[in-house]
Amino acid sequence: MNKDGNGVVWIYAYQCSESGKPQQKYFPTEVYVRPDQWDKKSRQVKDHPNALAYNSLINRKLSELMEYQVGMVNERHGAHVPLREFHEQFTAxxxxxxxxxxxxxxxxxxxxxxxxxTRQTQLNTLNHWRTAVGEVSFNELDYQVLDAFHQYLLGEEKELTTIDKYHRHVKTYINIAINKGYVKSGINPYNRFKYDKGSPRPKDFLRLEELKLLEEMDTSRITKEQEKARDIFLVMAFTGLRFSDAVTMKPKNITKTRKGYYYSALMVKNQRRKKKEINLPLYAFFHFVGEEESRAQRWMKACLEKYGKKPNKPLFEGLSNTVVNENIKKVAEVAGLDKHLSCHVGRHSFGTNMAVKVPIPTLQSYMGHSKIDTTMQYVKMSKKIQDEVIERIRWEK
Structure with a gap:
């Protein structure tokens, strides 16, 4: 009810689910009347100067809902439409x-x-899709549309592996549409659409001396946004955290023990499963002889001082993977690093540098890998560091 004593007229929808539990949804009209101006028996407005127009408007709204329901059933080729999905789609x-x-x-x-x-990355793909092909109906999903999208991406000079990632995102939502009945399973356009997926480039990583260049760089030559990207990149490089875990890191999750700083939190990834715990002894990561504290602890203390004013507020709140990736490239250029940096490179740097000294099962635990095969890639990458050490040795006769 508003201040005048008028309330909106709602259209009530009811559906009995397969489990027998009823579903109920309400759809608002644009009609406002007093309770005494509504006839419950005839379900119409009465004793109102605009009763005829209001009743006509309510009937149009009801017809609109019914037509939309028929349209959804037709789109799904006669399949049942749950009321919840009908309400979500009609509202959206x-x-x-x-x-x-x-x-x-x-x-x-x-x-x-x-x-x-992940959501932001997939929505970024959608932005490219809309620029390339616009609003595409389910019936228009065919080879020609996918090829138009592909040609647009090639024109944007995207790498083949990046183009493949965009296609995989679109394919994911086509498969979801198939599962929901919007597209027949036998006419998935990707069944016939073939393209060059490219070869993944060797994974980059930064050695500890290269990370030091980022630590000690002149920040007056970069923007505040770029500096924040540098800061979270180094957090990932010194802790091995994924971006999703680093960006949600809060001061309250960092405790000071007798030995030093310790980080403990729940992993963000795999939200449908039971979340894993992250337990990282920051005081022990990259603690070199002759140095008062580890590189990880020293950097974390600097970030806490800079961003950790509130215990429950994430240190890097507001940052997105895309924005950090854009800014860290400029940071690398200013720091004199001739490498293609991204959020993943930060985590790869941790894994590779640790693999030189740390047992594989221990590294697997710190990085939160379910399979040891994933951890082994860092052992292979660390061979580059070991080979360089050997190459620098000059043997005496």
Whole structure:
């Protein structure tokens, strides 16, 4: 009820689910009347100067809902439409016919099993899709549309591996659309669409002396946003945290023990499963002889002093994977590093530098790998460091 004693007229929808539990949803109209101006028996407005117009508006809204329901059933080739999904889609589209492009956006925003960083990356792909091909209906999903998207990405001079990532995102949402009945399983356009996926470039990493260049660089030559990207990059390089865990790091999760700083939190990744614990002895990571504290602890203390004013507020709140990747490239250039830096390179640097000294099972635990095969890639990468050490030795006869 508003201040005038008028309330909105709602259209009530009811559906009995397969489990027998009823589902109920309410859809608002634009009609406001007093309780005594509503006839419960006829379900119409009465004794109101605009009763005829209001009743006509309510009937149009009801017809709109019914037509939308029929449209959804037809889109799904006669499949049952749960009331919850009907309500979500009608609300998200404003009653307009759902296109694949809108479905991608709506589904990406609603998926609870993906991290915010993954969601942002997939929505970034959607932006490229919309620029390339616009609003595409489910019926328009064919070879020609995928090829138009592919040609656009080639024109943007994207790397083949990056283009493959974009295609995999689109394919994911086509498969979800198939599972929901919007697209027939036998007409997935990717079944016929073939393209060069490229070869993954060798994973870059920074040696400890290169990380020191970032630590000691002149920050007056970069922006505050670039400095923050540098800071979180070094956090990942000294702790091995994924971006999703580093960006949510809070001061309250860092405790000072007798030995030094210790980080403990729940891993953000794999939200549908039981979350793993992260336990990192920061005081022990890269603690060199002759130095008062470890590199990891020293850097974390600097970040706490700079960003850790509130215990419950993430140190790097507001940063996204995409923004950090853009800024860290400029930081590398200013620091004199001729390497293609990204958030992943920070984590790879930790794994590779630690693999020189740390047993594989221990490194697996610190990096949160489920499979030891994943950890072994860092052991292989660390061979480069070991080979360089051997090459610098001059043997005496």
């Amino acid at each position: 589209t404003g009653g307009q016919k759902l296109s694949f492009t809108a479905f991608y956006r709506m589904t990406a925003q609603q998926r609870k099993e993906i991290s915010s960083a």
